[in-house]
Amino acid sequence: MRATAVRPQGDWQPADTITLDYHHRHRRRIRLRTDGGADLLLDLAETTHLRDGDGLDCGDDGIVRVIAATEPLAEITGDPDLLVRLAWHLGNRHLDVAFRGTALLIRSDHVIEAMVTGLGGTITHSEAAFDPESGAYAHDHG
Template structure:
C-alpha cells in the first residue's frame, strides 16, 4: 500500500490533490492509520510522529501526489459571554478542566458535553448548539517544530487533553475496528468512540 509520510501545512501547496480525506478532530491527530479517500484512493498514513492535522493541510504520498485533509463538521457548542471579561472567566474554567477549546471571534467552541454545558450555563454564559469543524487551541504543550514540515506550528497536546476531559467526567471508552462508511479505516490503535457516533482513534507517542 502506498504511504503518506509527510504533511504540508495550509497555504503551502498548490498542486491539485489526487484525492481528499474527511476526518473529525480525533482522527486528525494520528501517526499511523490506513485511510481511503473520498474518491477511493487507499493509502497508509505513516508519519514519524503524531501530527495534529487541520483542514486544508495536504498529505504527501510516496509518489508525491497529495491528499487534501478536510475537517469534518461535528456537534459543537458555541459559548457566548456577557462581555469579554465574562468570557475569559468561562475560558479559565474550561482550561482548568483541560478541555480542548476553540477560540472564535464571537466566543468559545467545545464539543457537546452535558456536564460542561451545565457548568457553563451556571456561570451565566449562553450556549448555542452548532455543527462545524473543530479546531481547538494547542495549549501549553504545543510543539511548533515537528518533522512533518508544517508551516503553521501544529499542536501535539490534543489527544492528552481529550483524555483528561474523559477521565474527569467518567465518559465510557469503546473499542472498535469498524470503518467510516467507506471514507477511512482504522488500524490496531483504535480505542475510543464519542457520543456523536463518529468513530475515532488515538495513537499515543
C-alpha cells in the same frame, strides 16, 4: 497508500481527498480510508495536528488533501469576566477550545454544557469544522 509527511496548503494538486473530524486530524499513526475509497496508512514521525487544506504526502501515490469535517459544536458566550472564568474551567478539564470573536467554541458535550450554563454562560449549537487553539507548547507544522 502510506503518508509519511504533511504538506501545508499550497499549489499542489491532490490525487484524492480525506474528510476527517478533529479527533482524526490529530494523529501520528492510523489506518484510514480516503473519500475515493483507497486505504491509507497515516505514518508520521510524531503526532501532528492536520488542518483543513493540508496534504498528506504519499510519495508516488500523490498527495491526499485533508478536509475538516463538520461536527456538532457548542458556542459559549457571556460577558468578558465570565468568559475568562469559563475558559479557566474548560482548560482545567483539558478541553480543546477554539476562539471565535468574543465566544469560546468546544465540541458538544452535555456535561460540560451543563457546567457552563450553571456558571452563567450561554450556549448556542452549530455544526462546523473544529480547529482549536494548539497551545503554547505545540510543535505544529503550520
